Amino acid sequence: MRKLLNEELNRLSLNEYKTAKKLPLVLVLDNVRSRNNIGSIFRTSDAFLVESIALCGITAMPPHKDIHKTALGATESVHWEYFKKTETVIERLREKGYKIYAVEQTEESIMLDRIAIQSGEKYAFVLGHEVRGIQQKIVDLCDLSIEIQQHGTKHSLNVSVCAGILVWEVYKKMMK
Numbered sequence: 001m002r003k004l005l006n007e008e009l010n011r012l013s014l015n016e017y018k019t020a021k022k023l024p025l026v027l028v029l030d031n032v033r034s035r036n037n038i039g040s041i042f043r044t045s046d047a048f049l050v051e052s053i054a055l056c057g058i059t060a061m062p063p064h065k066d067i068h069k070t071a072l073g074a075t076e077s078v079h080w081e082y083f084k085k086t087e088t089v090i091e092r093l094r095e096k097g098y099k100i101y102a103v104e105q106t107e108e109s110i111m112l113d114r115i116a117i118q119s120g121e122k123y124a125f126v127l128g129h130e131v132r133g134i135q136q137k138i139v140d141l142c143d144l145s146i147e148i149q150q151h152g153t154k155h156s157l158n159v160s161v162c163a164g165i166l167v168w169e170v171y172k173k174m175m176k
Helices: 014-019 035-047 065-071 086-095 159-174
Strands: 025-032 048-054 077-085 096-105 122-128 144-147
Touching: 025 035, 025 159, 035 048, 035 065, 035 159, 048 065, 048 086, 077 086, 086 096, 086 122, 122 159
Parallel strands: 025 048, 025 122, 048 077, 096 122, 096 144
Antiparallel strands: none
C-alpha cells in the first residue's frame, strides 16, 4: 500500500473551509491552561468542521507559538472568540438555542455513548482546566453533564484527547 500525498487528500482550501457547512457544535474552554492543548483542540475542530471555539478566562488566545505548534494553522480556519467570563458565552449560546453540556464527572453524569445527539440541534460542550476541571458555578449553568467512561487508574483524560473523543462522537451521530 502507498501512503497518500497531501495533494491527494482533497482537503478544503481556507476559503472553502470558511464557507463550508459546519457541525453545529461549539467547544467552550473554561480556563484551559496548556497552549498545546488549546492548539490541539483547534486542529481537531478543523478536522471535523466544528462551528467555533470559545476561549474563556485564563485560556490563551492565538497568536501564540505554542498554540501554533499543535494547531498547525487551524487558528486561521476555525472561528473563535475570547470571553473573560465563561458565564457570558453560556448565556449567549443558550439564547441562540444551544444545549449546554458540561464534560465533567458529576453525580448525574451521563456516559458519552448514551447521550442522544439529534441532527438539527445545536450543542455546546464545556471543557475545563486540566487539573481542576470545570468551575462548579459553570457546571451549575449546564443542561447536563457528560462523562467518558474510563477503566484505568487515572481520574481523567487529557483535555485535548477528551475533546477529540467528544467531537468524533458528535460527528458520527450527526452524520448518520
